[in-house]
Amino acid sequence: MSATALIPDIVTPTVREALARRFAIDRRALAAFRISLAFVVLVDLTRRLPDLVAFYTDAGVLPRSVLGTLYPGWDVISLHALSGAAWVQGLLCLAAAVAALSLLVGYRTRLATFVSLVLLVSIQVRNPFVLNSGDVLLRRLLFWGLFLPLGSRWAADATEGAADDHSVVGPATVGLLAQIVVVYATNAVVKLRADVWLRGDAVRYVFQLDHFTVLLGDVVAGWAPLLTLVDWLWVGMLLTSPLLVVLTGWRRAALVGAFVGAHLGMVLTLSIGVFPLVSATGLLALFPSVVWDRAADRLRPLASLSAVGSGRTPLADRVPALSRIARALAACCLAVILVTNAVGLGVVAAPAGTPDRLTDRSWDMFAPSPPLATWWYEAPANLTSGERVDALTGEPYDRSRPTEAASRYPNERWRKFLDDARTEPRLRRSLATFLCERWNRTHDDGMTAVSLWVATERTDLDGPETVERERLGRYRCGAVRTGR
Incomplete structure (x- = not known):
């Protein structure tokens, strides 16, 4: 035309x-x-x-x-x-x-x-x-x-x-x-x-979120002046x-x-x-x-x-x-x-x-302010042998803070699902069922019960950060096989 x-x-x-x-x-x-x-x-x-x-x-x-x-x-x-x-x-x-x-x-x-x-x-x-x-x-x-x-x-x-x-x-x-x-x-x-973007602190908060940062993100996370400059430049570009x-x-x-x-x-x-x-x-x-x-x-x-x-x-x-x-x-x-x-x-x-x-709220990325805490899941599970593993990773259960919270998620889609499960009990139930069945299909040592916990570390740009834990629920597994 x-x-x-x-x-x-x-x-x-x-x-x-x-x-x-x-x-x-x-x-x-x-x-x-x-x-x-x-x-x-x-x-x-x-x-x-x-x-x-x-x-x-x-x-x-x-x-x-x-x-x-x-x-x-x-x-x-x-x-x-x-x-x-x-x-x-x-x-x-x-x-x-x-x-x-x-x-x-x-x-x-x-x-x-x-x-x-x-x-x-x-x-x-x-x-x-x-x-x-x-x-x-x-x-x-x-x-x-x-x-x-x-x-x-x-x-x-x-x-x-x-x-x-x-x-x-x-x-x-x-x-x-x-x-x-x-x-x-x-x-x-x-x-x-939110004034956090105009103050120049928002991008600093984003790069303190271990469950989001990868690759060079972990390198630049401590470069405060650079991140403040990036904050103002990005806001200026958006405007x-x-x-x-x-x-x-x-x-x-x-x-x-x-x-x-x-x-x-x-x-x-x-x-x-x-x-x-x-x-x-x-x-x-x-x-x-x-x-x-x-x-x-x-x-x-x-x-x-x-x-x-x-x-x-x-x-x-x-x-x-x-x-x-x-x-x-x-x-x-x-x-x-x-x-x-x-x-x-x-x-x-x-x-x-x-x-x-x-109503379209699809474009609220890190807005009006970015999350102010890093979080990750813990899923301690009991086995028939008496041992405990983390049902999410399959590794022996370790309650200490992971070096990188992003390592707790295979990818961003898992992070999004687990985030939604924090507020939806039915998702947690189906998640626990999946974790039990996934383990029991491939292991002689059966999983009998799994608990879901979320650990939260509130971001403090200038001081020490502490971890708080909340149990989301405990779930018994279904039929457990004692051998394959």
Whole structure:
């Protein structure tokens, strides 16, 4: 469509052109966005595989019966909840991987995007207790990808016609760009509700959380002046995030590059799942044409791929009515995103009785203030031999503080589940059952009972820190085998 077709006729041509330039997305940016999106989906799948049984089967920590009790109706809208068997989960993950690979190379791109979105939502709904903001943003980006010509460049689906039209603009491009900016702007508003960020202490608190810090995070945790500077720089970037669409040319490229660099820094310091990678993926769509022109000059073979493909005319081009419906749907979804975020911020009052899950509070990461305590689980369990082990790790039970609290969790999804279990007794019951059965399936020395404790160490930036423990419950194991 025309670069100015989105703007109402009552707006002057100069303003129409200015708005179109800011909301248009270069097709090469969309191609990079597609490739990175597919890569993140594959990374997400790979990271889920070790916990396939634990998180997505009836033998795990969340059987379908418990899911149906805690989230009525969710167990019937997830393909992954059709069966509690591990082999079914494996087949669905394989299907998701095939769809992601198809998206990666740009073959049947829209269909691959749709299948990837359906299977991603399905596995997320199967266990909502292991999700974080990165999971929410990933499905949002896939959703907006449905309305965009992701396969028009660097793809098997690329056509000659797309090579003559360097950018695309419409409700979907506005929706994608608004989605990215909303994440940062919403987080900035929430952060400003606590003075800890303006004081420069918030990032210091974050890096004192042993259950979050990894790799270089443990190295820089004691660099107070640096962390204070990072705090103020990050708040400043969040406050200026609307400039991601206001600026153009190299100035926009520089700001987008700064955000991408910040997220790559998170990958090297914090265990927060795929969120940094997903965020960097969304930002790729914001790089303006000057960046891709410069890259094309230096990488001529890559640029030539833009016109190589199957030559298929997209269905929306063959059926104009579908294109109009898609644009209208994208516009409606953009309105929904803006309203739900406004409700989540308290700017607009939600109708009485609206469930919290329908008001968007997905972007409150470390806001209004970061957690002020490190915590970890202890699971002392009795064996038939009289010995005690930690049911979570399988090692002899040791009550001393771990050197790194992050070592108590296999990954961030386990940390999220255990955090939710602190306030939900039914999750603790199913967790204890899983721990008992996992041990008794593989050991001659049976487990008879397990206790769940949470240890909390409140952060003190200037003084000693003490550990407090709370017992969450004691659970007897079921039938115990005395031999395999």
